[in-house]
Amino acid sequence: MSASIIVLIVLALAAVGFFVGRARALATAGGEIRRLHSLPGYYGYNVLIWTVVPALLVLILWLVAQPMLIENRVKSMIPEDAYADSGALSLIMSDVRRVADGLDMAVAQGVIGAGEAESIGPDDIRDRLAGVGVALGSDVSESTLAAAQRYRAMNATGTMIRSVVILLIAAAGFGMAYMRTGADFRARNSVEKVSLGLLIGAASIAILTTVGIVLSLVFNTIEFFKLYPASEFFFGLTWSPSFGGGSELGILPLFWGTFYISLIALAVAVPIGLFAAVYLSEYASPKVRAVAKPLLEVLAGIPTIVYGLFALLTVGPLLVDIFGRDGAIGVNWMSGGTAVMTAGLVMGIMLIPFVSSLSDDIINAVPQAMRDGSLGLGATRSETIKQVVLPAALPGIVGAILLAASRAIGETMIVVLGAGAAAKLSMNPFDAMTTVTAKIVSQLTGDADFASPEALVAFALGMTLFVITLGLNIFALWIVRKYREQYE
Amino acid sequence: MTDAATPMPGATPGKRSSGSLLELDARTRKRNAAEARFKIYGIIAIGIGLLFLVALLFAIVRNGTPAFTQTFISIPVELDEAKLDKTGNRDREEMAKVTTFGYAPLVDTALAKALADKGIENPFEKEKDLRKLVSDSAASQIRDVVLADPALVGQTVEFRLLAASRVDGYMKDRVTRESLARDKNLDAAHLDLVDAMADKGLLAKSFNWDFVFGADASEKRPEQAGIGVAMMGSFFMMLVVLFLALPIGVAASIYLEEFAPKSRWTDLIEVNISNLAAVPSIVFGILGLAVFIQFAELPQSAPIVGGLVLTLMTLPTIIISTRASLKAVPPSIRDAALGVGASKMQSVFHHVLPLAMPGILTGTIIGLAQALGETAPLLLIGMVGFIASNYPDGFTDGFLSPNSAMPAQIYEWAKRADPAYYERAWGGIIILLLFLMTMNIIAIILRRKFERRW
Secondary structure, X not given: OOHHHHHHHHHHHHHHHHHHHHHHHHHHOOOOHHHOOOOXXXXXXXXXXXXXXXXXXXXXXXXXXXXHHHHHXXXXXXXXXXXXXXXXXXXXXXXXXXXXXXXXXXXXXOOOOHHHHHHOOOOOHHHHHHHOOOOOOOOOOHHHHHHHHHHHHHHHHHHHHHHHHHHHHHHHHHHHHHHHOOOOOOHHHHHHHHHHHHHHHHHHHHHHHHHHHHHHHHHHHHHHHHHOOHHHHHHOOOEEOOOOOOOEEOOHHHHHHHHHHHHHHHHHHHHHHHHHHHHHHHHOOHHHHXXXXXXHHHHHHOOHHHHHHHHHHHHHHHHHHHHEOOOOOOOOOEOOOOOHHHHHHHHHHHHHHHHHHHHHHHHHHOOHHHHHHHHHOOOOHHHHHHHHHHHHHHHHHHHHHHHXXXXXXXXXXXXXXXXXXXXXXXXXXXXXXXXXXXXXXXXXXXXXOOOOHHHHHHHHHHHHHHHHHHHHHHHHHHHHHHHHHHOO | OOXXXXXXXXXXXXOXXXXXXXXXXHHHHHHHHHHHHHHHHHHHHHHHHHXXXXXXXXXXXXXXXXXXXXXXXXXXXXXXXXXXXXXXXXXXXXXXXXXXXXXXXXXXXXXXXXXXXXOOOOOOOOHHHHHOXXXXXXXXXXXXXXXXXXXXXXXXXXXXXXXXXXXXHHHOOOXXXXXXXXXXXXXXXXXXXXXXXXHHOOEEEEEOHHHXXXXXXXXXXHHHOOXXXXXXXXXXXXXXXXXXXXXXXXXXXXXXXXXXXXXXXXXXXXXXXXXXXXXXXXXXXXXXXXXXXXXXXXXXXXXXXXXHHHHHHXXXXXXXXXXXXXXXXXXXXXXXXXXXXXXXXXXXXXXXXXHHHHHHHHHHHHHHHHHHHOOXXXXXXXXXXXXXXXXXOOHHHHHHOOOOOHHHHHHHHHHOOOHHHHHHHHHHHHHHHHHHHHHHHHHHHHHHHHOOOO
C-alpha cells in the first residue's frame, strides 16, 4: 500500500472519528449539552487528533528511517573487494537501486513474473530491463543483482509492515480516544494541549532551518577540507578551478571582488540614501513624503534578477560607451560591459531604499526635544541636523549601513550577471571581477558530482559567506537595539 | 524685542555693528546659504533615486514591449500527397514516419509560390535560401496540423508561420542592415524581400500570445520561446509556499506572541527568526541542495523543492508581519473573551486571530511577492540550464516533474547569446513585474479596506 493511500485511509478514519466522538459525548450526556464538560465539537476533535497525529508522525519517521536501514543492510551484502572506496560503493548502491526499481517496473508491467524476478540471472537481466525502458549502464554483477533482489524483498516487507503498523496506530488512537469520551472527560483541555504542542512545533521550524543550514554547510565544508588544505583555501591568491583536477581554489580574489563591489555599492547608496532620509524626515512636507517615500521603496521591491539584467544590458554598455575604447571621454579603461563598476553601481541603486528607510526610522526616533533645544539656541535646521540629530542617530545609522553591507555581500543575481566571471586581484574598477556568491552559483550549477573539491568548495564559500553576513547582522542589530533603548 | 523697522539709536546703518535685523551680515548669509545648500542636497538625493527608478522602468518598458509582438508570414501551403502520404491511405502512424525534414520543402515551395502570386521578384536561385525567412519551427507546425487531421493532405491550407528571429528583429529595428554585414544567416537581399513582403501583406507583426503562454524553445529558435511553462512552475511553487508558509508562519507567530513564556528557548527562537530574515538567499539555495536533493533525494529541478526552499525563506517575513498584526489587536479584546469564560486558546482563535487576519494576509501576499521574484536559490536546485518545454500534465506532475520558474527562465534567456533572447528576457520581466504589482496592489487594498485603528 503506498504512503498516500495510507494517509487517505487515516484521514477518512479521522473524519469518521469526529462525528462518532461527538455523537458519543452527546449520548453519554443524554443529549444535554449543559452536562458536558466541553462543547461537543471538542470531543469530536479529540478523537480526530488522536487518530491522525500519532499515526502520521510514525509514518513520517518510518519514511525517513526505512530507506536508511535497508540501505545499510544491503550495503553489507556487497563484498568488500568489489569497491575501492566509499565513492565507488555509492555508485554500486545506485546501481542496486536502479536494478531494484527496474525489476519493480518489469513486474508491474507484467513482463516478468513475480517469482521470476527473484530468480533471474545476471546475464539476461540487462536485456529484460531494457525491454521495459530501464537502461543499465554496466553489466550487472552477481552480487549487485543479489543485493537488488534483497533490497526489493526488504522494501516489500517493510512497506507491508508499515501499512499494518500505521493503520493499527490510527485504530488504537481512535479506540482509545473514543473509549475515554464521556460527559466528564475534559476534551477541551486535551485538544488545547495538543494544539499548543503544534504551535510550539511550528515555532521551532525556524530553529530547524538554522540547524539545517549550519549542518549542510559544516559537513560539506569538512568534506572539502579533507580534500583541499584549508590554509591554501583561505590564503591562496589564485582561483582557477578545473574539474579535471589540479585546481587552485584560493578565496582571496573572490573576497577582493566582493569587497570592491560592495564598497562601490555603498559609496552610491549611503550618501544618496542618507540625504534622502534626512530630507524626508526633516524637511519634506507630509505631501511630498507621502509620494516620495513609497516611490523610493518601489526600488526595494523590484526582484534582483531585474537589476541583474539592467546591469548586463543597460548599465554595462552605457559605461563602455563612456569609459571604453572610443568612448565619450576618450579613455580606454573598460573593455567589456561586465565590470566591478557596473555591478557596484546597480547594487547601489538597489540599496538606496534600504539605507534610506532604515535611517529614516532611526532619525525619527531621535527625540523632538533635542531638535527644539538646538533650534531654540539659534541654530539653523541644517546645523541642528549636522550637529545634534546625526550625532545622536550615528550608532543607528552605522547599524543600518552594516545591514546594507551584509546585503551587498550576499547579493547574487546582480553580480552573476553584471560583474563577470574572471577571478582577479586588480585595482581597476572597470575590470571584470567575480564574487563569492557568483562562484557558489557557477560551482554548483549543472550536473556536478558532489565528491569533487571543485563542487565542495561552494559549500566552504557558502560557509564563509554565512559566517560573515551573520556576524555583520548580529553586530548591526545589536547596535540598533542598543541605540533604540537609549531614547526609550 | 524692538520693532525691527526702527533703527536702533546711535547706530550707523550698513554694518554689522548697526544691529539691524533687516540686513543680514556676512556670517548669517553664509549660514543661510549652507542651509539652502543642505536642503538642495536632500532634494538632489531624492531626485537621483527617483531618476534611477524612472530609468529602470523606462529600460524595462522600452526593451520589453517588442517581445509581445511577433512577425508572422501568412501563406497558403499545398500539402502535397506525394510527399506526406505516399501510400495514400491517410494512416496516421505511417504519416508520422515523415519527419519535419520531409515537410521543409513544402514551406520552400509555398513561399516561392506566394511570392510569385504577389508579383514579388525572388532574388534567390536556391529554394533553401528562401527558407531562412521562416522559423525552423514552421515545418513542425505544419506537421502537427497534418497529423492532427490527415484529411487535410492534398489540399492547400492557409498557414500563419513564424518568421525567423532575424526577420522579426528587422521588423522591430533590432537588426539593422549594418549589423547584418557580419551575419551569415541573412543578407541584404533577404531584407529587401522582407520589405516587399510586408508591403504586400504577406508578412505582418501581430500580438504574440505564444510568448505569454508558450513553452521555452531551443537556443536557435528565439522566435518560438515563451514564458508560459515557467509561469506554471512559479505557480506550483507559490502553491507550496502558500500552503506551508502561511499556516506554519501564523502558528509560530501565535505561539511567540500569545503563549510563549519568557525563556531562553523563546529568546533563541526570536533571535533566530530575525537572523534568518537577513541570511543571503543563496545560502537557502545551498540548504535546499544539501537537505532536499542530496539528503532527502527529492527530484532535482522540481517545483516542490523550489517551493520548500522559498517557504523557509519567506517564513521569517510572514512571522514578523503576523506578529506585528497580532500585537496591534488591543488587550481589551483578549480580556473580554477571557472574562466571559473563554479559554486562552479560544480567545486567540475566536477573537484575536480573525481581527488580525487582514494584516496577516497583507504580510503573506508581500512575502509571496518576494518569493516569486527570487532567483538565486533556484539556480542551485537546478531550475535552470534546460529547456522547459512541456506543460505539466496534471497536479502531481506539476509539483514533481522538472520545470523552470519565471525569474529562472529570465536568467536563462539573459545567458543565451542571441540578442533576440534579451528582448524575451525584458518581456519576461514585464510579466513578472505585472504579477508583483498586482499582488502588491491587492495587499494595499486589503490594508486600506480592513485596517482598523483601535
